Amino acid sequence: MAAEPAERRPYHREDLRRDLLLAAHAHVRAHGHHGLSVRTLAQAVGVSPGAPYHHFRDRRELLLAIALEGYARLGEAAVRATSDTASPAENLLELCLSFIAFAQANPRLLELMYESELTSPAPDPALLHHQQAGRHALQAQLEAARPTLSEQERTLRLLSLWSTVYGFASLRNKHLIDPFEPSGSSPDQIARSTLRLAVEAALRQPTDALAP
């Protein structure tokens, strides 16, 4: 781990910003962003308490940078999930599942990525853009899959589906879903079945009537 002999650490470091982000990322993964302290972070990296403030305006900007990296990784996962050879309907399902999988693999990071404190007081434009990107990805596939739907109807389907995806991921990370899985199915199976149901509902023809 330590490339330096502990003595003779250079005054100017290679890339402190990156080192801080790496350490912060590790802390978020392990304990969440709530307890993350700028000072202990500086100490962990081996630097004075004030040093991080030359790379981040304040603690919020540090967290924001971590969140943005998370969105980048989430976006890559979304790209990997879709394929040009698959049908839009299949892509839609895989897109949803990629979000769920990311949430399960990085629960604390996702929590930070949607933390309301990040956007206050000023909602960062880049953050907002990434937060809306997830919905836009679904929107594109839904339009491709059901081009004949009216604008209004499609918006409704999209809203419902995106809510389901985000809600499922959130509830799962809060351990509000696992307590009732007596069905013997694996968590992945349950996620897949649930999301398939939601995607089918989103793709269903609007002429279907509700059974009494």
Add this chain to the structure above:
Amino acid sequence: MAAEPAERRPYHREDLRRDLLLAAHAHVRAHGHHGLSVRTLAQAVGVSPGAPYHHFRDRRELLLAIALEGYARLGEAAVRATSDTASPAENLLELCLSFIAFAQANPRLLELMYESELTSPAPDPALLHHQQAGRHALQAQLEAARPTLSEQERTLRLLSLWSTVYGFASLRNKHLIDPFEPSGSSPDQIARSTLRLAVEAALRQPTDALAP
């Protein structure tokens, strides 16, 4: 506001715990729970900085108490939303909408009620119970509406619906839904339409096939 003449405040107060909760509630409603400080709260109520610690073990317990009050109010709203004369299907929709309405009326409070930091390190039993109550309420109505569904199928429907409800409320409070409402519909209309769609999907007969 001030029943006391500002001078001669009694050493022992009527019910400091209640006063603290009221002030804290007001702060949460206005600014969220993140910036809530025990000391400024004590100052606002007119008491020494250490006084609150005779009524709450620490800051987390104070927030927990506020959250529990929130759940009580949410539960009352849910009871008001359902009626014995209405059909289970109607009750199911109204139950979902009552959650959405509560979320819109008390966005900061709902955020606190599902704040992950509340459950760490020890997940409070009462809190967990209330968090699961929302799902249980839906479960009861769904069982009444579709008693013939298999246990597995019903669990799936419930999971999907509850995810949609919670997800919609969360995304809405994060202002991640309003940016695309060009349809001219009111927020209430959109919520109602979206949730109706989700409820219909949950109640649909499982024999329905997915159109290609």
Add this chain to the structure above:
DNA sequence: CCAACAATCTAATCATTGATTAGTTGATAA
């Protein structure tokens, strides 16, 4: 090659906050 400059970092410091402790006040009951 060197002198000015700018960026990076340290050390010191301040204000705020959560939390604890010792002692004070006052209500209640024996």
Add this chain to the structure above:
DNA sequence: TTATCAACTAATCAATGATTAGATTGTTGG
């Protein structure tokens, strides 16, 4: 009246976010 005890104050500590002044180092124009 007095013993008791919960509620409260005052004082204090440790941790943290953030700022400032100054030391150090890399860079660049002359």
